[in-house]
């Protein structure tokens with residue numbers, strides 16, 4: 001072999017290696033089909049999306065392979081039309097794809113095959129579906145109290161015809177409804193703030209008992225109303241921890257309020273402090289409705305709510321745990337969940353750094 005041929009071969013194999021590396025790292029799945037209708041290329045993402053392996057499909061005619069019928073149809077279409085095609089398809093219930101096909105031509109214009117590019121948009125599709133459901137929920141949640149406030153304002157405009165007791169009970173209901181509206185708006189503002197650029201967070205020594213007690217005692221009334229046995233383990237008053245107090249209290253407040261919300265009357269809710277490898281763990285356990293293992297992975301997603309039939313019409317927006325998890329991340333804390341359907345759930349805030357020196 002002459003030097004120049006050797007050089008050309010080495011250049012070719014180098015550009016082949018580059019091409020393979022690019023196809024390997026591409027975000028989309030790629031399938032190449034030649035004019036004999038055989039598959040000459042399939043990258044790892046396409047293998048994964050279609051649950052195929054290169055060895056099984058290499059050099060096989062595409063129509064002889066078990067490809068989903070919608071993809072087969074899209075290949076037939078690009079061959080017929082001879083220009084780029086693009087479709088959004090759903091495989092099974094769960095896999096949402098964009099399939100973009102195009103003819104492959106040499107620079108001279110000569111046709112040499114077809115390329116199929118697959119983009120997995122399942123996550124994006126699910127998120128927009130959750131967002132749509134969220135806006136429907138939020139509109140409903142806003143409309144209900146507003147309609148009731150509007151009705152009461154009309155009733156109050158004829159206040160001469162009402163007794164003092166009537167006026168008082170109407171004002172109380174209006175007060176409750178405005179508190180609910182405020183709660184929703186605050187949650188939405190918290191989310192909007194979290195989505196801004198993360199600012200550098202200042203962690204400070206905080207007295208653990210004081211902070212836990214502040215949140216714990218603010219839910220005594222809710223627990224009593226539901227006849228829930230509500231308790232807290234003893235915490236040494238000298239323990240100080242490194243936290244951002246307001247963020248920590250928001251997380252704890254979300255966990256306790258959920259525990260009470262998702263536990264039936266006469267159940268139990270317990271807040272417990274522990275140490276593990278020199279770090280603190282604060283857990284909130286309940287004997288509530290529990291979360292299935294399938295849903296446990298999703299509860300931190302924005303807008304996610306477990307199966308509504310299991311939520312017993314308990315109002316909520318699917319935002320509290322997303323906010324809590326994000327706040328924990330900003331403080332280098334881990335939020336852990338153990339749960340069993342109809343037995344109960346334990347959410348624990350782990351990795352809390354304990355401060356040795358007393359507070360000034």
Ligand code: ADP
Pocket residue numbers: 254258259262286288289290291299304305306307311315316317318319320321322345
């Ligand atoms: P919200 O309670 O407002 O719906 P969250 O983000 O706090 O939103 O919780 C998301 C979902 O996780 C809830 O809708 C509920 O289905 C489930 N969940 C959260 N905490 C508990 C719990 N302690 N017990 C059972 N299910 C829970």
